[in-house]
Amino acid sequence: MPELPEVETVVLGLRELLRGRVVKNITTDWPKSLRVSDSRIKSDILGQEITGLRRVGKMILIDLQNNNTLVIHLKMTGQLVYKKVKDGESAEDFGAGHPSDSLISRLPDKTTRVILTLDGRAVLYFNDMRKFGWIKVLSSGEIEESSLINQLGPDLLKIDSKEFIQRLSKRGKNIKSCLLDQTIVSGCGNIYADESLWASKIHPGMPACELTHKQLGNLHRNLQDVLRFSIKQGGSSSRNYVNALGLKGKYLDFVNVYQKAGSPCARCQTPIERIVVASRGTHLCPVCQKI
Ligand SMILES: [Zn+2]
Incomplete structure (x- = not known):
């Protein structure tokens, strides 16, 4: 199960790759993995530029230009894999989270639950074999009120x-x-x-x-x-x-x-x-x- 160091690794590895990319599309074959309504996908996510990536507890937060945030929990077997194609070749890739072959396989594969298509021929795959993980979207106001986030105690890496x-x-x-x-x-x-x-x-x-x-x-x-x-x-x-x-x-x-x-x-x-x-x-x- 990905714990704090694995989630931190995801954030450190993906931050520069994702920053500035625009979300062109987001699809899922397992609705429980993408807990966002179709209308919010359209209004809150599509066409938005990614402005930053951060970790809160064991969650990954992808901030969008319009002050909405994709909140991702990897749970038991989640992983995020980024791939960018140039001239038919893989130009950049990085994957982290649950250690399984999907980190280095051709994607999508049978564990892929959500696909974020980005501009510049880049794709972010959310793979999750056991299907306990999820992606939600929260506005900045919802984040402030979310018990998921504001009930968390101080971060173990930061607390003195x-x-x-x-x-x-x-x-x-x-x-x-x-x-x-x-x-x-x-x-x-x-x-x-x-x-x-x-x-x-x-x-x-x-x-x-x-x-x-x-x-x-x-x-x-x-x-x-x-x-x-x-x-x-x-x-x-x-x-x-x-x-x-x-x-x-x-x-x-x-x-x-x-x-x-x-x-x-x-x-x-x-x-x-x-x-x-x-x-x-x-x-x-x-x-x-x-x-
Ligand atoms: Zn001993």
Whole structure:
């Protein structure tokens, strides 16, 4: 599932390619993927120039000249792939999001849900095998009032240690639930919660209010480190996705506990365990992360 680093990779990779392009057409073969009425497609999207691209939590926002914004959530298996053709050859392309062959395949393919045709012979494909992702359009006023966006807590890459501690230190629920609760801090998913808690030697089931400020400060630093490291590795993009034969670039090469049940802990060699916390599969070292 694309998490913050993968979504950040999409935004960083597509920003310059999309800026200034004009949306000529938008089509879908799966209406739930494009949750926009035909009339709003005509009035709000078509003919509009793309002025910018940004990330809010795990959503991608494509701003249009008329102050409308395409809001995209990749959910489980979404990816965005940009292709530009010149003289019959692919001149520019970039894809990122869920790591699958569609990142580097001929498109559209069977996972393609939405096609944005742009000027200059460029196309943006929204591929989504499992069909949980979506695209909506919101006006600037709707964005201000949208619970999708304004209920999000501060972004994990931007929040400082002091505010992080302040927002977590009085919560009675377990620390993993707090990290996954996007209204407390936004951008953390299952992988980065497990990895940062292991790095901080904190049991995922510990009530947040029982952690010391020093432990929370340490967790804040480890979270930002692991997110930044993953962004630096390129998230999961067409740049590092090689093929379906297991050569998937550096994606998830860095993990110490996530989906590593049974493997030895890198610190103490105890086998990593998988338990359920916050209704999610959770990976930890039972010796390094005591409750
Ligand atoms: Zn250990």
